[in-house]
Amino acid sequence: MRMRKKKHSGERIEACARFLIKEPLSCFENLSAPFGVERPTLLEIGCGKGDFARQLSAKFTDHNIIAIERVPDVAMTALEKAAASENERPDNLRFIIGHAQYLSDWFAPNSFERIYVNFCDPWPKTGYHKRRLTAPTFLRVYRSLLVSGGELHFKTDNQPLFDWSLEQFEAEGLEIVFVTRDLHSSEKAAENLITEYEHHFSSMGMNIYSAHVRFPKKDGENE
Numbered sequence: 001m002r003m004r005k006k007k008h009s010g011e012r013i014e015a016c017a018r019f020l021i022k023e024p025l026s027c028f029e030n031l032s033a034p035f036g037v038e039r040p041t042l043l044e045i046g047c048g049k050g051d052f053a054r055q056l057s058a059k060f061t062d063h064n065i066i067a068i069e070r071v072p073d074v075a076m077t078a079l080e081k082a083a084a085s086e087n088e089r090p091d092n093l094r095f096i097i098g099h100a101q102y103l104s105d106w107f108a109p110n111s112f113e114r115i116y117v118n119f120c121d122p123w124p125k126t127g128y129h130k131r132r133l134t135a136p137t138f139l140r141v142y143r144s145l146l147v148s149g150g151e152l153h154f155k156t157d158n159q160p161l162f163d164w165s166l167e168q169f170e171a172e173g174l175e176i177v178f179v180t181r182d183l184h185s186s187e188k189a190a191e192n193l194i195t196e197y198e199h200h201f202s203s204m205g206m207n208i209y210s211a212h213v214r215f216p217k218k219d220g221e222n223e
């Protein structure tokens with residue numbers, strides 16, 4: 001997501017500090033500390049301006065939600081929107097400004113019930129596929145971070161990325177529990193929470209592709 005550099009971003013992020021996990025490494029020891037209450041936790045990677053994360057927060061009131069965004073100015077918008085809507089939601093949403101490559105440094109195995117990846121960068125050039133958030137190296141990290149039977153929920157507008165991702169899910173031995181090439185006409189349409197990019201693409205008449213993938217643990221793994 002490209003954005004013009006925003007003014008006073010340091011001060012503006014600091015003004016929303018109560019929604020920010022400044023030291024994500026601390027989550028490894030105590031995932032619930034930023035929330036002050038222990039609850040099952042959901043993770044969104046690449047949250048953009050945070051519309052989806054805020055909807056998750058309102059829908060899953062008995063969960064803690066962590067949303068990660070690597071671009072500070074984009075994360076700042078997510079933080080400011082979260083702050084502006086704090087009276088409409090439970091206090092269960094926190095953000096991390098950082099890159100998903102550090103996930104296994106930040107979080108202990110079995111930390112999350114579900115991971116969401118929505119409209120991730122497609123990295124179309126050959127040689128860059130390993131940067132995709134559905135690449136095998138990421139899927140192996142997700143397997144570790146998810147509880148046994150935990151799920152990845154993936155949405156995209158990009159058919160080649162979707163087809164490639166399904167191949168990776170299969171190659172990693174994951175169970176595809178839901179798949180659609182037209183989410184908004186599927187049986188999951190009513191419960192679907194719409195992201196910023198999803199709103200944009202669907203208003204242009206584009207199909208939204210989605211898969212829910214379950215991660216069984218291998219014997220003895222992270223038990």
Ligand SMILES: C[S@@+](CC[C@H](N)C(=O)[O-])C[C@H]1O[C@@H](n2cnc3c(N)ncnc32)[C@H](O)[C@@H]1O
Pocket residue numbers: 001045046047048049068069070071074098099100101118119120121195196197198
């Ligand atoms: C195409 S936007 C989609 C934003 C939002 N999920 C949506 O659906 O509207 C992808 C977002 O993911 C972020 N992102 C991409 N790769 C990331 C990574 N490895 N770690 C954290 N954030 C990432 C980008 O900065 C960008 O804001």
